[in-house]
Every structure is written in C-alpha cells, then in structure tokens.
Amino acid sequence: AQKVTQAQTEISVVEKEDVTLDCVYETRDTTYYLFWYKQPPSGELVFLIRRNSFDEQNEISGRYSWNFQKSTSSFNFTITASQVVDSAVYFCALLSSGNTGKLIFGQGTTLQVKP
Amino acid sequence: GAVVSQHPSRVICKSGTSVKIECRSLDFQATTMFWYRQFPKKSLMLMATSNEGSKATYEQGVEKDKFLINHASLTLSTLTVTSAHPEDSSFYICSARDPGRGPGGYTFGSGTRLTVV
Numbered sequence: 366a367q368k369v370t371q372a373q374t375e376i377s378v379v380e381k382e383d384v385t386l387d388c389v390y391e392t393r394d395t396t397y398y399l400f401w402y403k404q405p406p407s408g409e410l411v412f413l414i415r416r417n418s419f420d421e422q423n424e425i426s427g428r429y430s431w432n433f434q435k436s437t438s439s440f441n442f443t444i445t446a447s448q449v450v451d452s453a454v455y456f457c458a459l460l461s462s463g464n465t466g467k468l469i470f471g472q473g474t475t476l477q478v479k480p
Numbered sequence: 481g482a483v484v485s486q487h488p489s490r491v492i493c494k495s496g497t498s499v500k501i502e503c504r505s506l507d508f509q510a511t512t513m514f515w516y517r518q519f520p521k522k523s524l525m526l527m528a529t530s531n532e533g534s535k536a537t538y539e540q541g542v543e544k545d546k547f548l549i550n551h552a553s554l555t556l557s558t559l560t561v562t563s564a565h566p567e568d569s570s571f572y573i574c575s576a577r578d579p580g581r582g583p584g585g586y587t588f589g590s591g592t593r594l595t596v597v
Binding site: 398400402407408409410412415417456460466467468470471472473475 | 591
C-alpha cells in the first residue's frame with residue numbers, strides 16, 4: 366500500500382525562524398516520485414519540487430531545501446528565514462510506478478508565519 | 481509552462497440542481513486528468529481518473545452516478561455534480577498530466593468552491 370504521512374497538522378512560527386515540515390512515505394515500489402506542493406489561501410496548488418527515488422541528493426532552491434532519506438522513508442522540507450508569505454498549507458505527495466499515475470497526498474501541514 | 485484552467489472558481493447552487501465544472505489544459509494535450517475533492521482543512525481526496533475517450537475510473541466510495549465525469553477531448557474534462565445536496569459542498573480541484581513533462585508532470589487547476597444551499 367502507498368501512504369504519505371505528515372504528522373504535523375499545524376505549525377506556527379515567527380518571521381525569520383527556520384521551519385521544517387516532515388513527510389514520511391510508504392511504498393513497495395522501487396521506482397517512485399515524491400513531491401511537495403504549496404496551497405495558499407486562494408486554493409490553487411503550487412508545485413515546489415519533484416524528486417525521484419534514485420536521486421537522494423538534497424536540493425536547495427533559495428530559502429527552500431529538501432532532505433530525502435530513503436533509509437527512513439522521509440522527504441522533509443525546510444524553509445529558512447520564513448516569511449509571512451510562506452503561510453499556506455503544504456502537501457507532500459507520492460507517485461509510485463505501479464499506481465497508474467495517481468498522486469497520493471499526505472494530510473497537509475498548515476504553516477502560519479507571524480510577523 | 482503547462483496551464484490548466486478550471487471554471488467556475490466559485491458556484492452556489494440550490495439543492496437538487498446539477499452543477500458542471502470544467503477543466504481545460506490550455507497548452508498541452510492531457511490524455512489523463514484527475515478530479516480531487518478537498519474538505520476544509522483536509523487533504524485532497526482523489527475522486528476519479530478521467531481518461532480521454534473512455535470511461536472514468538472512480539475511487540472506492542465515490543458515487544459514479546452522482547459525480548459524472550466526461551473527458552471528450554484531449555484538452556477538456558468535466559465533472560458534473562448531479563442532484564446536488566449540501567453535503568456535496570466542497571472544494572473540487574482537477575489536475576492534468578502533461579506527458580511531455582515526464583513522470584509526475586501534473587498541473588493543477590485553481591479549484592472550484594461549490595456551495596449547495
């Protein structure tokens with residue numbers, strides 16, 4: 366079975382703090398893809414990153430960074446020096462090769478960044 | 481980049497009426513589109529996979545006769561909520577898969593907030 370768990374339901378930080386959003390996944394497939402999406406209050410889903418199972422290199426994009434650890438089945442997302450505009454719901458998602466193209470979403474983490 | 485247009489963004493309808501939501505891929509051909517439902521402060525629940533030219537594949541527990549999906553062309557999928565009731569009020573989001581962007585080349589629509597009164 367495929368599953369994505371985001372144990373943190375809500376996180377509240379003060380601007381300029383660093384924050385890490387956790388994501389743990391389950392799959393029996395050897396080939397799979399992991400995603401992070403941002404959903405601001407307006408509702409649309411904004412793609413942040415896609416990572417395939419064969420690439421464990423961590424990635425940094427500006428204030429965003431991702432830590433992929435196959436040993437612990439985790440794909441955590443860190444925002445450095447958070448800003449109010451980072452306030453949103455963040456979803457981690459899994460696409461497995463044997464899953465006919467269906468994205469499996471985690472429960473989402475609501476991040477509130479206070480000024 | 482790949483763009484998916486979803487319309488309408490908001491709709492209010494009376495109980496018992498039907499509502500159609502459109503999902504269009506504007507600059508690519510999408511053989512597969514997906515329809516999700518999202519309850520307040522909840523995750524996205526996949527309702528069905530829409531395949532161009534064939535019947536949609538519904539997830540367990542989703543009523544096929546209630547949520548009619550039509551994917552008549554490579555750029556358009558529609559979701560019709562039939563005989564809507566207040567419990568159908570929700571946020572509905574579509575996504576389209578762009579084959580040219582490799583695995584996971586999904587683009588999401590901006591969502592439709594349905595309120596049934």
